[in-house]
Amino acid sequence: MLWPGVIRHYKEFLPVTGKTPIITLKEGNTPLIQAEKLSNYLDGTVNLYLKYEGLNPTGSFKDRGMTVAISKALEEGCKAVICASTGNTSASAAAYAAQAGMKCVVLIPQGAIALGKLAQALIHGAQVLAVKGNFDQALTLVREITEKYPITLVNSLNPNRIEGQKTAAFEICDHLEVPDFQAMPVGNAGNITAYWKGYQEYFHKGKIRNLPKMLGFQASGAAPIVEEKIIENPETMATAIRIGNPASWRKAEATRDESGGLIDKVTDEEILEAYKLLAEFEGVFVEPASAASLAGVIKLQKTQFFRRAASGRVPTVVCILTGHGLKDPDRAIQTVKEPKLVSARVEAVIEEIGMSNKDKR
Amino acid sequence: MLWPGVIRHYKEFLPVTGKTPIITLKEGNTPLIQAEKLSNYLDGTVNLYLKYEGLNPTGSFKDRGMTVAISKALEEGCKAVICASTGNTSASAAAYAAQAGMKCVVLIPQGAIALGKLAQALIHGAQVLAVKGNFDQALTLVREITEKYPITLVNSLNPNRIEGQKTAAFEICDHLEVPDFQAMPVGNAGNITAYWKGYQEYFHKGKIRNLPKMLGFQASGAAPIVEEKIIENPETMATAIRIGNPASWRKAEATRDESGGLIDKVTDEEILEAYKLLAEFEGVFVEPASAASLAGVIKLQKTQFFRRAASGRVPTVVCILTGHGLKDPDRAIQTVKEPKLVSARVEAVIEEIGMSNKDKR
Numbered sequence: 001m002l003w004p005g006v007i008r009h010y011k012e013f014l015p016v017t018g019k020t021p022i023i024t025l026k027e028g029n030t031p032l033i034q035a036e037k038l039s040n041y042l043d044g045t046v047n048l049y050l051k052y053e054g055l056n057p058t059g060s061f062k063d064r065g066m067t068v069a070i071s072k073a074l075e076e077g078c079k080a081v082i083c084a085s086t087g088n089t090s091a092s093a094a095a096y097a098a099q100a101g102m103k104c105v106v107l108i109p110q111g112a113i114a115l116g117k118l119a120q121a122l123i124h125g126a127q128v129l130a131v132k133g134n135f136d137q138a139l140t141l142v143r144e145i146t147e148k149y150p151i152t153l154v155n156s157l158n159p160n161r162i163e164g165q166k167t168a169a170f171e172i173c174d175h176l177e178v179p180d181f182q183a184m185p186v187g188n189a190g191n192i193t194a195y196w197k198g199y200q201e202y203f204h205k206g207k208i209r210n211l212p213k214m215l216g217f218q219a220s221g222a223a224p225i226v227e228e229k230i231i232e233n234p235e236t237m238a239t240a241i242r243i244g245n246p247a248s249w250r251k252a253e254a255t256r257d258e259s260g261g262l263i264d265k266v267t268d269e270e271i272l273e274a275y276k277l278l279a280e281f282e283g284v285f286v287e288p289a290s291a292a293s294l295a296g297v298i299k300l301q302k303t304q305f306f307r308r309a310a311s312g313r314v315p316t317v318v319c320i321l322t323g324h325g326l327k328d329p330d331r332a333i334q335t336v337k338e339p340k341l342v343s344a345r346v347e348a349v350i351e352e353i354g355m356s357n358k359d360k361r
Numbered sequence: 362m363l364w365p366g367v368i369r370h371y372k373e374f375l376p377v378t379g380k381t382p383i384i385t386l387k388e389g390n391t392p393l394i395q396a397e398k399l400s401n402y403l404d405g406t407v408n409l410y411l412k413y414e415g416l417n418p419t420g421s422f423k424d425r426g427m428t429v430a431i432s433k434a435l436e437e438g439c440k441a442v443i444c445a446s447t448g449n450t451s452a453s454a455a456a457y458a459a460q461a462g463m464k465c466v467v468l469i470p471q472g473a474i475a476l477g478k479l480a481q482a483l484i485h486g487a488q489v490l491a492v493k494g495n496f497d498q499a500l501t502l503v504r505e506i507t508e509k510y511p512i513t514l515v516n517s518l519n520p521n522r523i524e525g526q527k528t529a530a531f532e533i534c535d536h537l538e539v540p541d542f543q544a545m546p547v548g549n550a551g552n553i554t555a556y557w558k559g560y561q562e563y564f565h566k567g568k569i570r571n572l573p574k575m576l577g578f579q580a581s582g583a584a585p586i587v588e589e590k591i592i593e594n595p596e597t598m599a600t601a602i603r604i605g606n607p608a609s610w611r612k613a614e615a616t617r618d619e620s621g622g623l624i625d626k627v628t629d630e631e632i633l634e635a636y637k638l639l640a641e642f643e644g645v646f647v648e649p650a651s652a653a654s655l656a657g658v659i660k661l662q663k664t665q666f667f668r669r670a671a672s673g674r675v676p677t678v679v680c681i682l683t684g685h686g687l688k689d690p691d692r693a694i695q696t697v698k699e700p701k702l703v704s705a706r707v708e709a710v711i712e713e714i715g716m717s718n719k720d721k722r
Contacts, residue, residue, distance in 0.1 A: 002536040002537075003392070025413075025644055026392030026394060026413070029364065029390070031364070031386065031387030032363070033386060033387060037462065052387070052418070055418065056416075057413070057416065058646070059685070059687055095640075095644035095645075095646065096644055097644075098641055098642065098643065098644035099643055099644035105710075105714055107710065108700060110702060115694050115697075115699070116690050116694060118697075118700065119693035119694050120646060120687075120693070122693070122697035122698070122700075123640040123641075123646055123686065123696060123697055124644055125640065125641040127713070127714065128700040128701075129702075129710060129713055130700040130702045130703070131705045131710070132702065132703070132704050132705050137705045138705075141707060145707055145710060145711065147722075148707065148721050148722060149711060149716060150720065175363040176363075276484070279459065279484045279485050280484075280485060280486040282459065282460055283386055283418070283455075283457055283458075283459035283460035283485055284418070285419070285456065285484055324420070324687065325481070325484065326481075326685065326687035326688065327687065329480055329687075332480035332481070332483070333476050333477060333480050336476075336479075336483035336484055338476070339469060339479065339489040340489075340490055340491065341471060341490075341491045342490045342491070342492060342493070343492075343493050344492045344493050344494035344499075344502060345502075346505050346506055346509065349466075349468065349490060349492070349502060352488070352490055353441070353464075353466055353488065355510060359511065360509050360510055361509060361510060361511055
């Protein structure tokens with residue numbers, strides 16, 4: 001039962017050979033949690049599962065791709081990796097580079113990012129440089145540098161990232177079955193592309209007999225694919241999907257169309273509601289972007305989408321929860337109420353709990 | 362390969378029957394990471410492994426015990442659980458109670474705890490009450506309430522917690538072998554007791570042929586077992602082990618003596634150094650208390666402890682890393698340096714990285 005990480009477990013599907021040095025923090029094999037209470041909340045119209053990707057080593061799904069990207073970089077003799085990132089990518093790159101004994105450089109736009117978002121990259125020893133410019137300029141620099149210098153790009157433009165990320169689709173098939181629908185947040189749109197690649201590869205290998213319909217959800221203030229235009233100033237509290245011009249835009253559209261699915265948008269209010277439901281109903285704490293998947297499913301359910309789609313049985317829906325709630329503690333703190341003060345007497349506490357003397361054992 | 366959580370996987374060793382409703386977030390089966398660079402750092406005197414318990418669902422080892430405690434509470438018809446806790450216990454209790462559809466009450470001492478430490482309990486819907494008193498008074502209240510009212514105590518006094526926690530020892534044996542030494546932080550001392558119970562049960566069942574020596578480490582400012590006296594005002598930045606009068610004090614001493622191990626103390630400086638080494642050398646981010654295990658191993662290595670203990674081969678040491686670094690983001694932020702500002706030019710970035718024109722591809 002010892003899980004060896006995604007490369008060793010799925011090596012026949014990945015661009016590795018016996019000579020590839022494997023850099024792993026034992027990412028993958030994340031929980032698939034049956035969400036009975038949420039299924040009931042959705043009037044029993046779906047059989048809902050949660051794929052809890054926040055339990056990857058650095059707290060997000062990025063680790064699946066980073067194990068491949070860093071292992072391949074090491075195989076190619078690379079001594080340093082670089083990315084422009086404000087959050088989960090830099091955390092993952094820094095951790096895997098540390099494990100590989102490689103230098104990791106992270107470029108961020110000046111002044112735009114709170115130190116808390118960078119704490120992981122910094123603690124793992126990455127060299128974080130704040131560039132006098134915006135995020136696009138940082139990304140342009142990263143591309144130029146990696147073209148000219150022997151430093152490997154580990155932004156999502158690196159195709160090994162997608163290769164690793166597709167293993168999550170394999171796990172869902174191995175652990176459960178092919179779901180009827182898969183729901184997930186869409187930001188840069190690399191991950192929906194990766195899952196679809198995974199399902200297709202399993203299908204072509206004969207490991208599964210059908211394919212899921214892919215449901216992607218963008219935040220309303222950052223929904224370029226839904227609105228079919230670049231969003232110059234994307235806005236959403238779901239920072240991990242605050243992207244106005246997705247790198248994998250066309251591939252995400254192809255995924256949507258080939259699978260017979262859809263890409264829709266959900267408001268920050270809907271995301272926050274789903275964020276609370278996951279924590280209070282199922283005990284699963286996610287970063288806000290992750291909750292877009294459930295928010296989308298709730299939105300569709302209200303339109304009878306799943307009832308119409310059902311063919312004699314309740315459809316299975318897997319929601320991808322991309323990151324752990326501990327990634328964004330400020331959001332949690334803003335969401336909750338201060339504890340109430342009570343005197344240190346049994347009766348006072350019992351009254352607050354809503355019990356009284358008559359409830360005694 | 363679908364992991365069903367610790368109760369289903371280890372049910373023959375746990376106080377459950379076919380009738381026990383199983384409340385799980387798929388805790389357990391956490392990574393065991395071979396730490397080659399740290400082994401080298403320790404002059405090759407040990408073969409070091411890291412058991413990354415921070416990858417349990419709520420980010421700490423507490424989930425292993427909580428799945429058992431909450432499942433048993435539900436089986437017994439209990440509608441509510443209560444604990445006095447300032448951190449990991451309350452997060453875990455709240456998450457599992459949410460999954461079970463039970464009420465969870467958390468008592469905290471007034472004014473002593475930052476909201477960030479309570480964010481998880483609150484987001485999972487626990488009723489958190491600040492008691493006008495100190496932690497001991499909160500704990501006394503919890504005990505009185507659970508004696509008089511039909512509410513289940515889920516502090517570590519609940520024996521089902523220890524039962525669940527022992528499964529981590531099973532996993533180490535199943536995944537690797539019996540280590541020669543196991544190193545871990547010691548606070549309330551329940552966990553060292555739980556691991557020892559696990560190893561002993563496997564030994565008596567004939568699943569393993571020898572037992573590890575148990576090495577426990579307290580923080581210097583909170584080392585009652587080492588100093589053989591209650592510490593009235595324990596002080597350490599490793600908050601998860603800031604305990605002056607451990608509940609399982611005698612059992613921890615028995616574990617130490619029966620296993621032929623030791624319980625020692627490490628300074629906050631040593632803990633912080635180990636905390637950074639784990640992140641920078643192995644890509645593993647832990648909460649400070651977790652680093653006490655590695656700090657202790659480093660301290661012992663300096664005294665030639667492992668060389669003396671070696672009998673013809675390099676001994677295997679497993680360090681238990683009890684919680685994820687994301688549990689204590691403030692500590693990480695205090696530890697790291699602000700990113701350096703650079704102009705948005707390739708040459709400027711390349712110079713900062715320590716490269717120049719001659720390094721071009």
